[in-house]
Amino acid sequence: MRKTNTRKRAIALVMASMMAMSLAGCGGGNDDANKGSSSNSGSTATSTSTSTGGEIDTSSHEVINMLVLGNRPTNGRLEAMLEQLNAILNEKVNAELEYTYVEWTDWQTQYNLQLLSGDTSLDLICTATDWLYGWENVIKGAFMPLTEDMLQTYAPNTYAQVTEDDDWEICKYDGDIYFIPEDNYIQYTNHGMFYRGDWAAEAGIPDGTITEFEQLTTYFQWIKDNQPDCIPWDVPGKNNTAGILGGYLTSKTDYTLFNGVGVGNYTDFWGVMQSDPGTVVSPYMESDALYDAAELMKEWNDMGVWREDVLNFDGDSREEMYAGTSGADQHHAQTYYSSIVPNMEAKQPGSDPKFYYWGMENQNVAHPLKLHQACAISANSQHPERALMVYDLLRTDEECYRLLNYGIEGEDYVVTDDGKLARPDGWDQSTDALDSNFWLGRNDDLELQDSTWWDGTQDFIANLNSIGYDYPFENFIIDTASIESKQAALANVLSKYIPQLAYGKFDDPRAAIDDMREELKAAGYDEVKASIQEDLDAFVAEHGEVQFVRGE
Amino acid sequence: MKKKTSQGTNAAVAVPYKKRSSLFKSLWNSRTLMLMCLPAIIFFIVFNYCPLPGIWIAFTNYNFRGGIFGSPFCGLDNFEFLINSGELWLLTRNTILYNLAFIVLGNIFQIVIALMLNEIRNKWFKKVSQTVMFLPYFISVVLIGAIAFNILNYDTGALNTLIRETGGDPLQIYSQAGIWPFIIFFCNMWQQTGYGSVVYFAAICGIDSSMVEAAEVDGATSWQRIRHIILPSLKGTFIILLLFALGGIMRGNFGLFWNLTGGVNSQLFETTDIIETFVYRTMTTQNNFSTSSAVGLYQSLFGFVLVMISNWVVKRIDPDYALF
Incomplete structure (x- = not known):
């Protein structure tokens, strides 16, 4: 009798405490975490000042969580690699690496929400100033400021590498470093259109090579007339609401955009014309080229270049291009030479895949951004020092680097006799890929030249190097806080008009653009422009006249 | 015929007033009942009252290092955005009109289905x-x-394939805002009517069967039974459900609207954009928490005022049917 009573009580107690804990988890947990992080950063300060050159305390085992973009692979290769990698990390710095993926479905939303949530388990975060809202998130406080002491102590090799190129300066906001740039890795990410050279030749385009935006019309028309089972460009407009209006503007004007001041999802709204680099402008508001762009898009829509319901379609035009059901796909240069060429050659033999990049005809191409990819430490990281130590190994230790980026030698990759990267027999990109997506700090010193890539890659890069200009606004940071509500109003106008302009859905695009411009004006275009102009003036005053230096 | 058809909802209010000193005693006396209520009470405290301070976000320029109370105060700037965007009226109109249609026609459909069952x-x-x-x-x-x-898409949709095969001109459904209210209404009814009719069906089952039998003996036809016995007995249930629904008239069925229209197809905004989809879109494309909180607050306040007004009106007409 007594016994059962005690047991009942014990069960009741357990249940009550479980309930209390689950309730406390909502509110209290965060507080604890905040305390943890503040005391932690306190200890950072003291330990960096005392331990420079001394011993680094790695007595406690830590789990370092890395946020990357990409779909979590399900083939088990990542786990197999991590097992080996973590054994090394454990031995060297008493830590292990864990992955958090932001999947491509709805990635813009997911990425920002993940950072906004103040998740305390994140340490290393993949960021970028041009496509991953880098500066916006710095301003919003998502990232931890890094001192040079801290970097020197915990990531000495990386520190030396970035210092050598003198690149810390572009990573600073208000005097503090926020990013570790992926600055020793060349990757052209200028966008454009992938198309099939064999069809382009049959369409009567000279040499089967498109060199001007308008030639795309000829190419699409030929597909429409001759390839009944193929949609000329089966673009998922739902995920790409701006279409290629921006591409047209790049090819037909000397426009250069500012990073980090996107209006909603429309990231190329603000910039300058290279002929007048001291004046802020938006071609969406002020350039006549937008009329031509919208009219061309209407022509394409009427032709049936894309599905009628393009804005509700969210398929994968790249896979469709491999399968021969889409005649084109839109993305950037690195995708072209790393994936499109090898895949098309394997899946559509003789298709002669080619790449028309925006700005080909007027050479409006910028050199790669050093902050096109970077690593940031989460503001809420519980152990930023260890995270830096792990990062340093991942970026500069050859063994770790190869494991992380290529996988297990012999199973995931092999090195050819001439030192290039190759894949074992039977390896298939679509089922065996490692997908570790370490875009936080790839390193050309350790990078193996990929023998599966297009063999013209080096020439292609050399050509772009010679015609491109250095992007002059890498460390131009715009004060977005003061214009936020006006920007939101502008974004709201754009979200109504741009998708329909980009896919030719207005009967009279000219009139629609005029309406849009009027609404933009009413929404505060001039005020935002004036505010950015002030920032630009200050930038010019500090760094001198903006110049577009071409060539290497 | 009895006018009052108590559904038991007023029972909780009918606790006799006693002196404050005996409050604890009365709580203790009804401890079993209180214990049974506890989960509901905790639920509301945790999910409805604890988050209330978060309203503050609506008046700040939220950033995530500062958090809810550390972010700079900006007064009514966020509300200004709503008015500046010029959409507040459109959103309010769309949200309310859709909900009115859902509530009024929805309830009628549900009653009809319940009667038929x-x-x-x-x-x-x-x-x-x-x-x-x-x-x-x-x-x-x-x-x-x-x-x-x-079913509806232009190139491969079932409907348009059928039209094409029979020699007609296919419809561009995803670019015509005008037909979407009907599509959304149809989908909503298709989804909700069966479920909603259960409540009415239960109410009908609860009607004193002696009344119905007496009417039958007196020779009433089934139409007369429905008209004079069943429908009047459903009045209380109808009004209570209506009041509950009116409280949510500013809330839309986000999932349905977002998924049916695709969310970003701006050709359809004019007739399909409701407060929820607008908030979600602006938040996710600009990660602007302040603005979405502001819209949420506007929505809640408006809903609150509507509940108070409709309750007051009902009370004037017949106090028995008022919620409180």
Whole structure:
């Protein structure tokens, strides 16, 4: 009798405490975490000042969580690699690496929400100033400021590498470093259109090579007339609401955009014309080229270049291009030479895949951004020092680097006799890929030249190097806080008009653009422009006249 | 005929007033009841009262290092955005009109279905039809969106394929804002009617059967039974459901609207954009928490005022039916 009573009580107690804990988890947990992080950063300060050159305390085992973009692979290769990698990390710095993926479905939303949530388990975060809202998130406080002491102590090799190129300066906001740039890795990410050279030749385009935006019309028309089972460009407009209006503007004007001041999802709204680099402008508001762009898009829509319901379609035009059901796909240069060429050659033999990049005809191409990819430490990281130590190994230790980026030698990759990267027999990109997506700090010193890539890659890069200009606004940071509500109003106008302009859905695009411009004006275009102009003036005053230096 | 058809909802209010000193005693005396209420009370405290301070976000320029109370105060700037965008009126109009249609027509459909179910004598058929009508309620709106796209899209949709095969001109459904209110209304009714009719069906089952039998003996036809016994007995249930629904008149069925229209297809905004979809879109494309909180607050305040007004009106007409 007594016994059962005690047991009942014990069960009741357990249940009550479980309930209390689950309730406390909502509110209290965060507080604890905040305390943890503040005391932690306190200890950072003291330990960096005392331990420079001394011993680094790695007595406690830590789990370092890395946020990357990409779909979590399900083939088990990542786990197999991590097992080996973590054994090394454990031995060297008493830590292990864990992955958090932001999947491509709805990635813009997911990425920002993940950072906004103040998740305390994140340490290393993949960021970028041009496509991953880098500066916006710095301003919003998502990232931890890094001192040079801290970097020197915990990531000495990386520190030396970035210092050598003198690149810390572009990573600073208000005097503090926020990013570790992926600055020793060349990757052209200028966008454009992938198309099939064999069809382009049959369409009567000279040499089967498109060199001007308008030639795309000829190419699409030929597909429409001759390839009944193929949609000329089966673009998922739902995920790409701006279409290629921006591409047209790049090819037909000397426009250069500012990073980090996107209006909603429309990231190329603000910039300058290279002929007048001291004046802020938006071609969406002020350039006549937008009329031509919208009219061309209407022509394409009427032709049936894309599905009628393009804005509700969210398929994968790249896979469709491999399968021969889409005649084109839109993305950037690195995708072209790393994936499109090898895949098309394997899946559509003789298709002669080619790449028309925006700005080909007027050479409006910028050199790669050093902050096109970077690593940031989460503001809420519980152990930023260890995270830096792990990062340093991942970026500069050859063994770790190869494991992380290529996988297990012999199973995931092999090195050819001439030192290039190759894949074992039977390896298939679509089922065996490692997908570790370490875009936080790839390193050309350790990078193996990929023998599966297009063999013209080096020439292609050399050509772009010679015609491109250095992007002059890498460390131009715009004060977005003061214009936020006006920007939101502008974004709201754009979200109504741009998708329909980009896919030719207005009967009279000219009139629609005029309406849009009027609404933009009413929404505060001039005020935002004036505010950015002030920032630009200050930038010019500090760094001198903006110049577009071409060539290497 | 009795006018009052107590559904038991007023029972909780009818605790006799006592002195404050005996409050604890009365709580103690009804401790079993209190214990049974506890989960509900905790639920409301945790999910409805604890988050209330978060309203503050609506008046700040939220950043995540500062957090809710550390972010800079900006007064009514966020509300200014709503008015500046010029959409507040459109959103309010769309949200309210859709909800009015859902509430009024929805309730009528539900009552009609419940009456029809009640008249079915074949037990087996009754159960089957109830289940079939119930089923759509459990289909995810994501799936409904996908099904709708596969039926309605221009190039490969089932509907347009049929039209093409029979020699007609296919319809550009996803670029015509005008027909979307009907599509959305249809989907909503298809999904909700079966489920909603259960409440009315239960109310009908609860009607004192002696009344119905007496009417039958007196020779009333089934139409007369419905008209003079069943419908008047449903009045209380109807009004209470209506009041509850009116409280949510500013809230839209986000999942349904977002998934049916695709969310970013601006050709349809004019007739399909409701407060929820607008908030979600602006938040996710600009990660602007302040603005979305501001819209949420506007929505809640408006809803609150509406509940108070409608309750007051009902009280003036017949105090028995008022919620409080």
